[in-house]
Amino acid sequence: MRLKVCGLTDMNQVRQLNDWGVHFCGFIFYPKSPRYVLNNNTTEAIKRVKGTINKVGVFVNEKEDNILKMVDECGLYLIQLHGDETPRTCENLSNYVTTIKAFRISENDNILWKIKDYQDVVDIFLFDTEGVGYGGTGKKFNWNMLKGLSIRKPFLLSGGIQPDDVPELQNFMQDSVAKDLFAFDINSKFEIAPGIKNLALVHEFFNQVNPL
Structure with missing residues (x-):
């Protein structure tokens, strides 16, 4: 199963993930986030990161022109829209770059309607946990809400995934909804500090889920 490591701020860590064969790395371009990638990096430094790893830019209610500017300046391969972007905005952007739309899920949501x-x-869709504001919560939503659904589009499973969740993820993959499961998305539960990952934990988790 593919893995996306999100909220990265250290380009040396990104290069290490690339060397291991991790599929996606996420850079947050939301100034209010403690993992805002441009706090400590230039766009050129991000663009210089090469390899097979796919660079994903995460944006929250950003102007379309600014998003496309960052795609070009940073060499992003995909974008992830994590705010309240309209279908029209998503469609406009997806004409230029592969686009992931994130949905924050609460207990009472009708996911198919959403x-x-x-x-x-x-x-691509991404399912994360509803919280205050737009950042990740580090908490899980009820993954059982997805079971039995026909999403009809590749999706990423996110929201508080932690190192010891492999058995639960294996169980999730037995459900029919997993035919559309595209990747797992990890972030804060694998960190030493915001934006700095515990690479030993990431490597162990990747070795466990990659063959799934």
Whole structure:
């Protein structure tokens, strides 16, 4: 199974992930985030990171022109929209770059209703946990809410995934919804500090989920 490591701020760590064969790295371009990648990096430094790892830019209610500017200046391969972006905005951007739309899930949500207007205008969905504001919460939503659904689009599973969740993820993959599961997305539960990952934990987790 593919893995995305999000919220990275250290380009040397990104290079290490690339060497291991990790599939995606996420850079947060949201100034209010403690993992805002441009606090300590230039766009040129991000662009210089090469390899097979796919660079994903995470944006929250950002202007379309600014997003496309960052795609060009940083050499991003995908974008992830984590705010309240409209289907029209998503469609406009997906004409230029592979686009992930994130949905923050709460216990009472009708997931199929929530995603229906985005079904034909983005490339990939991501399901995360509802929280205050737009950042990750480090908490899980109820993954059972996805079971039995037909998402009909590749999706990333996010929201508080931690190192000892492999058995639960293996169980999730037995459900019919997993036919559309594209990747796991990890972040804060694998950190030493915001934006700095515990690479030993990431490497162990990757070795466990990569063969799934």
